[in-house]
Amino acid sequence: MTNSNRRYNITTFGCQMNKADSERMAGILETMGYDFTEDPNEASIIVYNTCSIRDNAEQKVYSYLGKQAKRKHKEGDLTLVVAGCVAQQEGEQLLRRVPEIDLIMGPQHANRLDSLLDQVFAGNQIVATEPVHIFEDITKPRRESSVSAWVNIIYGCNERCSYCVVPNTRGVEQSRTPEAIKAEIEELARQGYKEITLLGQNIDAYGRDLPGTTETGRHKHTLTDLLYFIHDVEGIERIRFATSHPRYFTERLIKACHELPKVCEHFHIPFQSGDNEVLKAMKRGYTHERYRDIINKIRGYMPHAAISADAIVGFPGETEEQFENTLRLVEDIGFDQLNTAAYSPRPQTPAAEWENQLSEEVKGDRLARLNHLVSVKAAERSQRYLGKIEQVLVEDVNPKDATQVVGRTDGNRLTFFAGDINQLKGKIVPVKITQVRAFSLTGEALTLVEA
Ligand code: SF4
Numbered sequence: 001m002t003n004s005n006r007r008y009n010i011t012t013f014g015c016q017m018n019k020a021d022s023e024r025m026a027g028i029l030e031t032m033g034y035d036f037t038e039d040p041n042e043a044s045i046i047v048y049n050t051c052s053i054r055d056n057a058e059q060k061v062y063s064y065l066g067k068q069a070k071r072k073h074k075e076g077d078l079t080l081v082v083a084g085c086v087a088q089q090e091g092e093q094l095l096r097r098v099p100e101i102d103l104i105m106g107p108q109h110a111n112r113l114d115s116l117l118d119q120v121f122a123g124n125q126i127v128a129t130e131p132v133h134i135f136e137d138i139t140k141p142r143r144e145s146s147v148s149a150w151v152n153i154i155y156g157c158n159e160r161c162s163y164c165v166v167p168n169t170r171g172v173e174q175s176r177t178p179e180a181i182k183a184e185i186e187e188l189a190r191q192g193y194k195e196i197t198l199l200g201q202n203i204d205a206y207g208r209d210l211p212g213t214t215e216t217g218r219h220k221h222t223l224t225d226l227l228y229f230i231h232d233v234e235g236i237e238r239i240r241f242a243t244s245h246p247r248y249f250t251e252r253l254i255k256a257c258h259e260l261p262k263v264c265e266h267f268h269i270p271f272q273s274g275d276n277e278v279l280k281a282m283k284r285g286y287t288h289e290r291y292r293d294i295i296n297k298i299r300g301y302m303p304h305a306a307i308s309a310d311a312i313v314g315f316p317g318e319t320e321e322q323f324e325n326t327l328r329l330v331e332d333i334g335f336d337q338l339n340t341a342a343y344s345p346r347p348q349t350p351a352a353e354w355e356n357q358l359s360e361e362v363k364g365d366r367l368a369r370l371n372h373l374v375s376v377k378a379a380e381r382s383q384r385y386l387g388k389i390e391q392v393l394v395e396d397v398n399p400k401d402a403t404q405v406v407g408r409t410d411g412n413r414l415t416f417f418a419g420d421i422n423q424l425k426g427k428i429v430p431v432k433i434t435q436v437r438a439f440s441l442t443g444e445a446l447t448l449v450e451a
Helices: 016-031 055-075 084-090 092-097 107-121 166-170 178-190 223-230 251-259 276-282 288-301 320-333 360-385
Strands: 007-012 045-050 079-083 103-105 126-128 148-152 195-199 238-242 266-268 306-313 337-342 389-398 401-408 414-418 428-436 440-445
Touching (some): 007 016, 016 195, 045 055, 045 084, 055 079, 079 084, 079 107, 084 103, 084 166, 103 107, 107 126, 107 166, 148 178, 178 195, 223 238, 276 320, 306 320, 389 440
Parallel strands (some): 007 045, 103 126
Antiparallel strands (some): 389 428, 428 440
């Protein structure tokens, strides 16, 4: 039995990998003849693509599910799907809490949504959380932006960071072949996309699981080799990648980014803590000295490169002094952007079991102090753009001012300027920066460069 009202809604929590999976699932649902609706109360298929990194995201899912379960009792014609990391982690437990759910599916199953739904429509309640080999994507993801697209190049993660659920939920590393990735990018270029972001939880691990070594004995397929391989796809103007791991980040990669004109001078390299003891407890496998060395090398080749990162405060046992080492690193490096979080224990991770958990008060205080420093430093970093001409790839209309468009600089700073979206969407426009804020810029367009 399929739904009579053929509308779907997807709510996505968490990281870019989840967003990319949601786009894939949306593509599948549209191929099945469903249309997107913004209002979940009008949808007959609702997908919650969940994240278990933060507890509050998990709680939100339960509250949304509770509301929709009630609606299902009243209206009947409703299929409830829970995908993503909470689904993988909780599996059948979720059904005990919310028996109205029709389908529970781990992230590795995103490409199979249609066949799983077929089983649901045949009257089954399905839990799909077993590990699967991810076959080459044949689905057409529906991309949220028509300018910039995400391309998964490696799924899963073989690291064992002591706070992280990803290895449990997304399975072992599985790299896609360079040929398949290039074919997807060529297709995106044909559809008019101008920018791609290559994605992986630990993107520097790309290719380790693919066969082949070079004459010098190194893996034949690395992220660096992939960048060279895909660089010249006609129509694609910009290439980004995320997320980098300091343990595997190489000078060869830095040189490639410097050499290849389409690769943006923007690096997202989480450091998590500025203290070596904490890094050890996190099982990150590098020191703050190595991290600083990587940033120095990047700045040696590309003095204006934008640097962003992720950091966690209040990790179990973190002392005030150790936290101050994180502040020192942030002060010294001066990030363009930093995603910060107070540590929250996640089920089935080693750190969650430790007894030296810090109080919410201490974590909250450290987070506020770090965030304050981050915005001071980001505002300082923004100053370097004032009066400069930046190349802005226009993505959309400014949601707060229809006379303006918004896009991003090469360094990923959001930039607003007066212009007509119908003429400028997808174009790279030279913009003179006239106002700077911590995390965004405003400017005036100079002559239009045809994209
Ligand atoms: S590198 Fe660490 S933090 Fe990142 S996904 Fe893998 S285990 Fe999690």
